[in-house]
Structures are given as C-alpha cells and as structure tokens.
Amino acid sequence: MFLNWIDSTNNRIVLIRLVITTLLFGSSAVIYYMNGRTRVALYLIFVIAVVYLLSLIYLVLKPSILKHKTFIDAIQIFFDIVLSSIVIIVTGGIGSPFIFLFALIVIYTNIIFSSRIVSYGLSFLLAIVLLLIVVSKPRIFHSDKSYEIRLQASAQIDQQSLVSTYFNLAGFLLAAVLSGYLSEKARLARQELGQSEKSLNVLKNLNENILKSLDSGVITLDLKGIIISVNRMSKEILNLDSDEELLNIDIYKFFPGLNLENLISTKREQILYTTKSGHKITLGFSSSLLHGDDDETQGYILIFQDLTEIKILEDKLKNSEKLAILGQLASGLAHELRNPLSAISGAIEILSSEVEKSSDNQRLINVATQEMERMNLIVEDFSILTNPIQKAGFPVDISVILNETIDTFSKTIKRSDIDVERDIESEIYVSCDRYRLKQSFWNLFLNSMQSISGDGLIKVEAFSERQSVIIKISDSGCGISQKNISNIFDPFFTTKNSGTGLGLVIVQKVIESYNGKIDVVSAVDEGTTFIITMEKVSINAI
Template sequence: MKNSPRLRLLTIVALVLLVTSMHYLTTTHRHEYHDIYRRLYYIPIVLGGMWYALRGGLLTSMTVSILYIPHVLIQWSHHPQIRLEQYLEILLYNLIGLLTGYLTSKKNEQQDRYQQTAEQLRESYSELKNKADQILEIEEQLRRADRLSALGELSAGMAHEIRNPLGSIRGTAEIIQEGMDPSDRRYEFSRIMIQEVDRLNRVVQDFLDFARPAPIDRDRVDVNAVLADILVLVRQKATTAGIDITFPVEGHLYVYGKEEHLKQAFLNLTLNALQAMPEGGTLDIRTGRSGAEIEIRFSDTGAGIPSENLDKIFNPFFTTREKGTGLGLAISARIIQGHGGRITVDSQPGTGTTFTLCLPAMDGQE
C-alpha cells in the first residue's frame, strides 16, 4: 500500500489543495508567507513528474497553474509588479513539471531497456547452459560409445576362443564327477568347477551381447505384453525374496523394435531391482504414453544408489555387487539407445531407485 498509485495520487492532490488553501486563506499583507507557499507548489509538481512521468508532471503543473491564477488575478491585482513575478512563477511550474516528467520518462525507458537486455541475457545464458549440458551429455555418450566399441572388438575376438576351452573344462569336470561318490570331497570340487565354468560362460555371453550389431529387422512390439512375459519369469524369484511386484496394465503400447532385445533390457532392469532389495520390498512398473514417446518406469524401494555412482552405473564393468559383472545396465542402455530411446535414473539413498525408459511410439496406438 505504501507505493500504490492511489496513495501517490492522493498525496499529490492533498499537497496541491493544502498549498492552495494556504494561499487563499492568507492575506496579501503577509507576502513573505506567500513567497514560501509559491515554492511549496514545486513539491507536488516534482512528485507528479517522478511518479507519473511526463503526463503526471504536466498535469500537476497545469492544475497548480489553474488553481493559482485566480489568486493572482484577484488578490494581487493592486500589486502589478508582484503579479508579474507570480506569472513568471507559474511559467516555472510548467517548465519544472515538463522537465521532471521528461527526465523520468527517459529514465523509465532506459530502465525498461535494461530489463529487456537483462531478460535477453538470462535467456541467452539459459540457452547456452542447455547447449553446454547437451554437449557434455554428447561427449559422455561418445566416450561411452568408444568404450563399448573397444569392448565389442575385444569381445568378438576373444569370446569364441574362450568358450571352446570352457566347454572342454566343463565336460571334463562332468566326466570326473560321474566317476566319484557324492560323499567324496573331490565330487564337491568338481561341482564348484562346473558352477564357475557356467559363470564364466555367462560373462562371455555378456561380451557377445555387446559385440552383437544393432537389430536391423524390427517389428511391432507391445511393451506391456513383453513386460507381462518377463514378470511370469521373475514372479517366483520375487515371491521367495519377499518382493511385491505391481504392474497395472492398461491397453497396448507399441514401439518399433526387436522384441528379443527389448525383453533382455527389461529383464536386466527387473533383475537389477530385485537384487537391490535383498530384504524384500516393492517393485512398481508403470507404462504410459507421453507425447510421441512410450515411457516405462521401474521403481524399487531398495537401498538406492549413491550420488557419486549415478554417472557410472551405465559404464561397462562398473558394479558394486560382489558377484556382478557390471554389464547388465550397460547392455540395457545400449539396447534402448539402439532403438532410438534413452534411459535415465533417479535415486535417493535409503529410499529407492527409479529407472525411466523412453522409446519412440508407433503411430496409430490403440
């Protein structure tokens, strides 16, 4: 209320009326008082120019002139010399109103230009910041692509060479195991050997998944149907671990891609969520259409991911689990990107983690 236009207007009107009344109520014999009153008129005139720019300054000075002229004509008619001085004072009122209003108008225009320039600078800064973030993201994707490319070349060269001796080792261990009594300690050693060979074979398979080229023959894939198939596979594992899985299916959501590869990506994220809740919890899977994209969210109530690891979880071989290979999330990210989509993560330590997948939607969704 302090700087409201109504209060300012009332202040100017009150000052003009006050000074005018003092002029008319004071006799001309007290000319020294009238000299003071004439100067007091400058206060509302200057305030009008400062608060309402050129229009306010001129209107106030003209109002003062109109109210003051009858006083000059009537009460000072017998003092021609003093009356001439007062006419000059009236002229000064209007000059001061014009000058104060003009300067204020120029100041306001300059201030508006400064504000527009500041707004343009803020927009430019925001745009540059967004572009810088995009450049950093692209650089990170390029670095990740280089790592994946090197891993693919390494995988293609080594996978077949490693798998052959692994098959021989496993076969030999099975032959040795068949000729032993289960109570023999060497029987247990052979069983451990077979398990470790199987684990190494899975690692090699992960290498081959990276080396595998992007799918060329793509079809219409129902995301909800693929997720429903995956949940059939992991339902028993989740029940045993005390994990409740919610998946409210609504209609069909179609993308253009390779069903086998998308199933692998979804399965990796589902298993990753289950492994994050060894003491039980809830996995909530949601799908929906957002503009031209299909969104799939995997939200768990696990321990969460520390903030310093969020930028690393999609890197090959990065893992915080003792028996993890660090390739599951990297493979999922590679598959989603190969389908023209993106994958993001939001995690709060102690609360849980949400992976969001965005894939281009097919036209003509049901």
C-alpha cells in the same frame, strides 16, 4: 489528485490568478476600508467575486472547449485586462498602485502563447488603455451615498501623466522582452527535457528488453549480498512465481551452496540447486562488479544458467569415451576368448562321455559347464557393448513384453519372500527390438531382487503420457547412496560381491539406442525406482 490537477499549465495559471487576486485585492480592500475608502474596498471585493466566477465557469466548461484553447486563452486575457483596468480606475488611474497588473498580464501572455510578437502588441495595447484612463481622468465621488465611478474626459494631459504613461509603456515592453526571453528559454528547456526523458525511456526500455531477452538469469546484489533486482529468466530457471520471492533476500539464504567471495575472485562457479518442486538442477554462475557514476563499486552482478542438460551431455560424452575405450578392448577380448571357450566346451562334452560316472566327476563336470556358460554370458555382454544395436522396423507392445518377462522371472528366481506387483496399461507400443528390451527388463528385475535381503516388493508400472511411454520398476531394497548413484551406469561399477558391473550399462545403451532415456531415484534404506521413458508409436508405425 490535486497535484495531477495543477500539472496543467492553464490550471496553474487559474490557481495563480485566484491566489494573487485573493491575497492582493483582499488585503488592499482591508487597507482601503481601514482608511475610510469603503467604496474602493467594495469595488475590489466585487472584482474578486468576478474573478472567482469567471474561473469557475472556465473550469466547468473546460472539457468541452479544449479544442478552442487559443480562443479561450485570449478571452481570459481580455477579461483580465478589463478587470485590471477597473481596479486601476477605481484606485486612482495613473496614480494607482495596481498599474503593475498590466505587466503581469504581459508576462503570463508570454507564458501561454510563447510569442514575442503577441506580447509586444499587447504591451502597446495596454499602453493605449492606460493613456485612455489618463485622458478620461477617472474620479470616485467621496460621498458615502454614491458608489459610482465617473469619468471626466479632457483633451489636455499634464506633463507628469504623460511621462508616467511613457515609463509604464517602457516597463511593459521591458517585461515583454524579458518574459519573452525567459519563456523561450523555458520552452527550449522543456523541449530538451522532453527529449532527454524520451531518450532515457528508450534506454530504459532497451535495457529492460535486453534483460528480458537474455537466456541467462541476471541478479544484482548490493555490497551486503542482498538481492536488489532480477530479470524474467531468473524466475523461470529457479521455477519461481514472482520477483518478491527473490528480492531483498540474502544471496546465501537462497543459494546456500554459493561462495560469493570465491565467485568474485574466480568469476565462475557451479552449484547444485533444488527447486520448490524438489527437482535438482546444476547452475553455472559468473560475476562482475557493479560500478556507479564515480566508478566506485556499488554491488555485484551475477549471471547464471541452467547447466543441467549440458552436465548430462558431458557425462554422456565421458561415458561414451569410456565405452569407446572399453569397446576396443572388449572387441579384441571377445574375439580371443570365443575360440578357447569353444575348445574348452567341446573338451568338457567329450570328458563327460568318457570319464567314470561317479558323483564327484559329475559334480566337477557340472561346475565346469556352469562356469563355461557364465563366461559365454560375459563375452555376450561385451559383444552388446561393442556392437551397434540395430533398431527394429516395427512396433512392439510394452505390456506383452513386461508381462512375459515378469512371469518368467517370477518362476526363475525361486524366492517366495519377494512379491511382484504390476500395474501395466495394455496396448502401448514403442519401436524397438523385442529381445533386447526383454533382456533390459530382466536385468532391472534381477538388480531389484539382489537389492532385497529379506521380504520385499518389486512393483512394475507402465502407462502412456502424451507422446511417451513411461515404465517404472521400483523395489523396497537397500537403495543406492548419493555417492554411488551417479556411477551406476559406469562400466564395471558394482557394489555387489559378484557380477561384472555391465548390466545397467547394457540397459542404458539399449534404451538410448531407441531414443529413450533411463533415470533413477533412490535413497538408502528406502528402495530404488528406475524410470524409463520411450517414444510412443501407433500400431501402424513402421
């Protein structure tokens, strides 16, 4: 608080005036008293008291007189001249050891007004005052019974007094010139410093705004790998609440999967990061060295981005490329298989009516018929993958489709050891093809059933959330390993002894064709949950 108080120029001058008055006049009063000059000592103490009183009045009235600052400064200088004159008169006039006080007044006048003209004029004024003191020949009676100062005017001035007055005037002018020069230099230095501080603040604000505006996270490290600064986007990407969660922490503790040495050498690296909420995101890092003014390395700068969406798009692109190749193959294959299958199907029907009705013949015909149906289903799956899915032009109620599919599935699977629970919100609509969506749900139910080896549970949930419809299909089956979970939507990928590996591929294509998305959460021996998100539409949607 005190440091803030003395930050003002006027307050500093008041403090300096009090310190000089107390030390100089106080010590002088003691010296005069010890040399038997009691009256001089008392006059000096009186001057000290007046200085303190005037300073106190100034500090009390300062808030209300700030708008008259120049006038108040002039009043202060006037009282300083009067008090200094009294001290000089009391202590011997032209022979006083305190004549230098006039020079001090000239110096701090320059500091306050920063004007050489004012200081030159004041120098002449002080010289005139000094000349008047010389002319008046002040004399203090040496009687201990009187404390009066008597002035004896004389028109005659001795040569020594005149010379002293001349040299004092020269000293005042020299002090005025020197203090004016120094004051001007100080003023220019303050201006340059102010401009430098302003430019520095502009650069600092520009730097902060650039870091705040970046869409990338920026982290700076010292040479030991300790985080020393972060920008706003770093906290957003990492889902953190404050800088303190990152600052002064070893980079390896926060990003255990990051290899700093490898990043510095290769300049780029990707890691998988888990946020506080448990969400996994892919971070892409780039790095550069942090150099000081002497061009020596002082640390490292890490720039990172959330590449999760880009990674998903890359995976989708790779999957699309696979499907494109598969589509070309499947299109030709489906076309070539349909005609032979039709011929084989017709031949089986003819044989079934002409061969002997024995149990063996009937069993063989049934096997052939079942395999024909299986081949037709495979060809149908190929057709779905190769042909674009047409969007329906009307909304369908998800709750109706799910309930119908669950009822049919429960009757078809013939497994009493599997319970199917449902928690389905009614009258939630999406825009899609009823048959395709029903087929997708069937594939997911079938996938859940095949993952359960004994007693188990399949739970189906459906609810609306803002402008989306969420469908969750969970099971208590064997789960999917982290190694395989990224491949389950790849064509022909399967961990089962039978199956084409096209079921989940078809489900993904159907859902995404209607602007939806499908996610999976799974762990070995803990079951699997498929989460489908689709756009919610009103019942009047077209």
